[in-house]
């Protein structure tokens with residue numbers, strides 16, 4: 001069987017899997033961004049309880065492996081009465097995990113906005129909420145976009161683990177094909193190529209374009 | 222540590238209430254006493270200039286009035302009302318942020334490094350406060366902002382972001398932005414120190430215009446002695462966190478009484 005024939009036979013399944021991978025990736029990214037903003041802001045709260053809760057979250061999700069978190073969410077939470085569909089458990093685990101890393105990016109970016117910006121916002125008598133949303137976060141957003149470019153790639157790669165709770169993503173299909181055909185080189189070779197192409201020719205250009213667009217909006221380019 | 226607050230009036234009343242009063246104000250950073258029991262009154266419409274050596278506490282005075290620094294003792298009154306205190310059971314106690322925000326509407330500030338918002342245009346910077354804080358409609362805010370940008374000679378650059386403006390232009394926009402809030406008191410902290418010599422007059426001309434045309438009360442920290450002499454009603458010489466000497470520009474620059482004032486002025490004039 002040539003590689004062309006291999007693709008003709010199994011291409012359909014792999015395409016279906018790729019679609020699911022992309023959907024899992026997009027949903028995980030949404031979760032990660034929401035979690036990152038929420039916990040990044042909480043990490044900067046003046047209230048020690050809020051700050052502490054965020055620190056615990058970030059520590060736990062960064063300090064243990066994504067795979068274990070995935071299994072916890074899918075296999076252990078049901079024991080406590082929380083049943084999640086495998087599809088939801090998949091992107092949720094990836095998003096919650098990557099969001100913990102994102103929270104640190106949000107926090108760092110907010111802290112690196114020059115103090116003069118905070119002071120100007122106080123001098124205009126803005127409320128602390130307006131200061132954050134109107135003045136600080138837009139600037140922090142531009143600062144943190146480049147590191148987010150890396151994190152988003154990590155999210156894409158991280159979604160490959162959802163195959164282990166039987167979400168029928170690309171990795172799941174590839175493993176099935178491998179088991180039934182023993183054509184490991186072709187199967188995993190294709191996986192390698194698809195993930196690379198997604199990262200290199202879709203995610204990275206989108207993030208670059210976003211960086212470019214944002215720095216133009218801030219008048220830097 | 223706790224201060225006896227009964228000596229401070231709950232509010233200032235009478236015929237000649239100062240626009241700003243520092244009463245017995247102390248500021249410390251750890252063990253370092255930066256301002257020691259400062260008393261300073263500024264009358265409505267008065268232009269008071271603060272001069273003095275580096276580290277003498279000039280910036281700190283303005284920053285406390287803008288509530289960018291907390292104070293460790295004493296009371297600041299703005300327009301007769303305490304800035305960071307409120308009355309409870311006949312005594313002044315620290316105020317909540319709502320009170321502070323109400324009093325703070327009367328104060329505007331311009332900074333040495335402009336601190337314009339980089340993600341907004343010149344016009345956007347000016348409209349931000351009126352729209353987001355004062356609740357003006359965008360149309361009203363734009364009208365007000367354009368008028369002020371025109372006054373500072375920046376109407377043509379209304380759609381430029383700060384990164385495309387020179388220092389002098391940015392500072393003029395910053396002045397317009399502060400004035401758009403219609404403050405009663407304007408604070409200028411070395412607003413020309415970061416500028417190239419040839420553009421300093423762009424900014425000083427705007428301030429000169431404000432002295433003539435508005436009923437603004439102004440407090441200005443500057444190292445430009447000529448400008449201070451020309452436009453101030455009163456000059457305060459700060460030394461070591463206290464006012465060493467103050468008076469009309471003529472008196473302070475031409476007939477200083479204190480030895481330290483003389484030394485400072487000689488040193489500054491030698492440098493020029």
Ligand SMILES: Nc1ncnc2c1ncn2[C@@H]1O[C@H](COP(=O)(O)OP(=O)(O)OP(=O)(O)O)[C@@H](O)[C@H]1O
Nearest residue numbers: 250253255273274275276277278279280281282442
């Ligand atoms: N955040 C801070 N922490 C500790 N010390 C500070 C802080 N801010 C200011 N100081 C100290 O307070 C003193 C007064 O500072 P301030 O900035 O008011 O001086 P200044 O008169 O404005 O000086 P310059 O002419 O250099 O601007 C200085 O000794 C300074 O080192």
Ligand SMILES: [Mg+2]
Nearest residue numbers: 279280281411
């Ligand atoms: Mg200073």
